[in-house]
Amino acid sequence: DSGVTQTPKHLITATGQRVTLRCSPRSGDLSVYWYQQSLDQGLQFLIQYYNGEERAKGNILERFSAQQFPDLHSELNLSSLELGDSALYFCASSVDGNRQETQYFGPGTRLLVL
Amino acid sequence: GENVEQHPSTLSVQEGDSAVIKCTYSDSASNYFPWYKQELGKRPQLIIDIRSNVGEKKDQRIAVTLNKTAKHFSLHITETQPEDSAVYFCAASMQGAQKLVFGQGTRLTINP
Numbered sequence A: 001d002s003g004v005t006q007t008p009k010h011l012i013t014a015t016g017q018r019v020t021l022r023c024s025p026r027s028g029d030l031s032v033y034w035y036q037q038s039l040d041q042g043l044q045f046l047i048q049y050y051n052g053e054e055r056a057k058g059n060i061l062e063r064f065s066a067q068q069f070p071d072l073h074s075e076l077n078l079s080s081l082e083l084g085d086s087a088l089y090f091c092a093s094s095v096d097g098n099r100q101e102t103q104y105f106g107p108g109t110r111l112l113v114l
Numbered sequence B: 001g002e003n004v005e006q007h008p009s010t011l012s013v014q015e016g017d018s019a020v021i022k023c024t025y026s027d028s029a030s031n032y033f034p035w036y037k038q039e040l041g042k043r044p045q046l047i048i049d050i051r052s053n054v055g056e057k058k059d060q061r062i063a064v065t066l067n068k069t070a071k072h073f074s075l076h077i078t079e080t081q082p083e084d085s086a087v088y089f090c091a092a093s094m095q096g097a098q099k100l101v102f103g104q105g106t107r108l109t110i111n112p
Helices: none
Strands: A005-007 A010-013 A019-024 A031-038 A042-050 A053-057 A064-068 A074-078 A087-094 A109-113 B004-007 B010-014 B019-025 B030-038 B045-051 B056-059 B062-067 B072-077 B086-094 B106-111
Touching: A005 A087, A010 A019, A019 A087, A019 A109, A031 A074, A042 A064, A042 A074, A042 B086, A074 A087, B004 B086, B010 B019, B019 B030, B019 B086, B019 B106, B030 B062, B045 B056, B045 B062, B072 B086
Parallel strands: A010 A109, B010 B106
Antiparallel strands: A005 A019, A019 A074, A031 A042, A031 A087, A042 A053, A064 A074, A087 A109, B004 B019, B019 B072, B030 B045, B030 B086, B056 B062, B062 B072, B086 B106
């Protein structure tokens, strides 16, 4: 157990819908990262938050957005869902947002868009 | 941007033999290289990492080597065991950035 929690574990929804994925980082970690894992694209970085502020952005679609709250948990919002959004979404956390350090991954949320 | 290539995509070895997985990166500014192990349906777990000021790092049966000039790094697993069967991912990140750029993964199978 990494100490990073994610809810829900599984999510099945329809095209065009909107979902929210939730992540709680390890105690003491200030930085949260979101990654998408699909069969054809591998593990792709989406976005990073550090202490409530957006720190870095990857290939995140405009239909996706995220935020980190004062209690440091983070939410990833996916809207106007398409079949191709079906994937495993991982959240990771690290202590700081300024140095390369270990990122601890949560168990992931498996999203299936039908 | 940074690109990480990983080879081979699948690797099958006999129990007790060694396994080697190789990665190359494109951006010479990359200076942190972790390796993650992912079992089926589970989260990626860090198994070892190396920074650019070090050429080699070892942890029991696992070692990582880094060649900055050639921009490649490798994972070595010795005396492989059935529980080593998993998908292994290499990754890289640059100074000043924490996002990890992952390779495509290697599915390692240990045959008893």
